[in-house]
Amino acid sequence: MAKSRIDDATGVETVGHEWDGIEELNNPLPRWWLWTFYACIVFSIGYCVAYPAWPLIDKATAGTLGWSSRGQLEGEMKAEAARKAGLLAELDRASLEQIATDPRLRRAAIDGGRAAFKVNCIQCHGNGAAGSPGYPNLNDDDWLWGGDVASIHQTLVHGIRQPGDDATRMSQMPAFGRDGILNAVQVQDVVSHVRVLAGEEKPSASSQRGAQVYADNCAVCHGTAGEGSRMVGAPRLNDAIWLYGGDRKTLTQTVTNARYGVMPSWGNRLDPVTVKMLAAYVHSLGGGEETPAPEAAPAEAAAGPAAATK
Numbered sequence: 001m002a003k004s005r006i007d008d009a010t011g012v013e014t015v016g017h018e019w020d021g022i023e024e025l026n027n028p029l030p031r032w033w034l035w036t037f038y039a040c041i042v043f044s045i046g047y048c049v050a051y052p053a054w055p056l057i058d059k060a061t062a063g064t065l066g067w068s069s070r071g072q073l074e075g076e077m078k079a080e081a082a083r084k085a086g087l088l089a090e091l092d093r094a095s096l097e098q099i100a101t102d103p104r105l106r107r108a109a110i111d112g113g114r115a116a117f118k119v120n121c122i123q124c125h126g127n128g129a130a131g132s133p134g135y136p137n138l139n140d141d142d143w144l145w146g147g148d149v150a151s152i153h154q155t156l157v158h159g160i161r162q163p164g165d166d167a168t169r170m171s172q173m174p175a176f177g178r179d180g181i182l183n184a185v186q187v188q189d190v191v192s193h194v195r196v197l198a199g200e201e202k203p204s205a206s207s208q209r210g211a212q213v214y215a216d217n218c219a220v221c222h223g224t225a226g227e228g229s230r231m232v233g234a235p236r237l238n239d240a241i242w243l244y245g246g247d248r249k250t251l252t253q254t255v256t257n258a259r260y261g262v263m264p265s266w267g268n269r270l271d272p273v274t275v276k277m278l279a280a281y282v283h284s285l286g287g288g289e290e291t292p293a294p295e296a297a298p299a300e301a302a303a304g305p306a307a308a309t310k
Helices: 031-050 069-093 096-101 103-120 149-158 184-197 205-217 248-257 272-283 299-303
Strands: 014-019 022-025
Touching: 069 103, 069 272, 096 103, 096 149, 096 272, 103 272, 149 272, 184 205, 184 248
Parallel strands: none
Antiparallel strands: 014 022
């Protein structure tokens, strides 16, 4: 092991070790670096005394200043709540129609609804509200129950097929194949007819037979031309917009076993102001309607079974 010596070139003592012929000079650290290092030590001791620093079994040392990140966040949230309290009170008092016609309230409702949507709705409808199979796209103008702000609000408050809510949106399509209402050939024929209605298939002998099957079993809810019925939540079948899919395999599955999607009732999960803001936000996405669209389905459809193929 090499011993320290005086380097001939610099006149500085070495540290006493070498590696592959390379030795290190024992130069002292710069004064500025040492004083900075000592200052950091003093600062760290002061920080540990003043702020939470040392973890214990179930908490950390509190610090002499009593500050904590949790406490700071709580204070900031209280300050933000106080800042918004007046506006939220206005939204609470205002009707949906008043919010829609007041630019200031409408903008506030849309902004608040956007935030609430990201917390509660994107899990199903997606971050951009474009939906996915089984979860509707909220950007288009294809609505099962209505796209005016009041109808959207009703859907949000009471949900769809929500157990325990007497005012929930309710429709049920028969499982035509599984329950033996239609045989396998009739299922394929009505699928062919529906695909012709949507412009996704050319007329054929199968679709011509399916037209009669459709008239006997489906038109009561979906309309003679596939126009749908918002009274019972029966989707349009003539616009090629599908909730579960419009290919033959998916439609066969739908007609055979039916669909029974459920949306939670948010009226008992969120406060009334948040639900109003969500309604305003969804209405603003692009497919919102100014007034309820006229109901074209026959009145007896209200008592009939409704499908959910879209």
